[in-house]
Amino acid sequence: DxxxxxxxxxxxxxxxxxxxxxxxxxxxxxTVSWYQQALGQGPQFIFQYYEExxxxxxxxxxxxxxxxxxxxxxxxxxxxxxxxxxxxxxxxSSLVGQGTGYTFGSGTRLTVV
Amino acid sequence: DAKTTQPxxxxxxxxxxxxxxxxxxxISGNEYVYWYRQIHSQGPQYIIHGLKNNExxxxxxxxxxxxxxxxxLILPHAxxxxxAVYYCIVRPQYGNKLVFGAGTILRVKS
Numbered sequence: 650d651x652x653x654x655x656x657x658x659x660x661x662x663x664x665x666x667x668x669x670x671x672x673x674x675x676x677x678x679x680t681v682s683w684y685q686q687a688l689g690q691g692p693q694f695i696f697q698y699y700e701e702x703x704x705x706x707x708x709x710x711x712x713x714x715x716x717x718x719x720x721x722x723x724x725x726x727x728x729x730x731x732x733x734x735x736x737x738x739x740x741x742s743s744l745v746g747q748g749t750g751y752t753f754g755s756g757t758r759l760t761v762v
Numbered sequence: 763d764a765k766t767t768q769p770x771x772x773x774x775x776x777x778x779x780x781x782x783x784x785x786x787x788x789i790s791g792n793e794y795v796y797w798y799r800q801i802h803s804q805g806p807q808y809i810i811h812g813l814k815n816n817e818x819x820x821x822x823x824x825x826x827x828x829x830x831x832x833x834x835l836i837l838p839h840a841x842x843x844x845x846a847v848y849y850c851i852v853r854p855q856y857g858n859k860l861v862f863g864a865g866t867i868l869r870v871k872s
Contacts, residue, residue: 750808
């Protein structure tokens, strides 16, 4: 049973560019959340998607946007990249109404130069 | 979600019990205590959660004080592979997001 799969694992972008990160949730899960983790800090919640809609959003600018597809997979898009966007981006999946924990992927390491 | 306070780091000898404390004095009645850990270069991993009763699973035990203002995660026989950052999170059981603090860096030493 595959867990959460994220792609790519690493990438390097230039300031001002746009990036798309992808996430496939764990089998049976229908909710996807995205987190940003700067070096040495805990993950910070970006947003959550359920039924192809953004359900909750953290304190991130509109440059961060997302999408969820009918097969529950999700994308995170970041426009006009800044150096400060360099971080590990984590995807977590869960089943709505299930009180137990989220399953996290290993993340995408984004470096903005 | 209530805030939590954890020590920044702890050491533990391999084979001994690791006891990781967490203070959550502002916890409300519908909030659960969750523990996750993050091993280097991996995503966070769910360990255990509880409301007011002590809980145990194959990974760890969770002890919550009677007033629910603090809790302790216990790894009964720590191994080198338990070296990680451990996060204590307080949230409603069906809440949407996880609010991570800085966590506790646990170093298990041989």
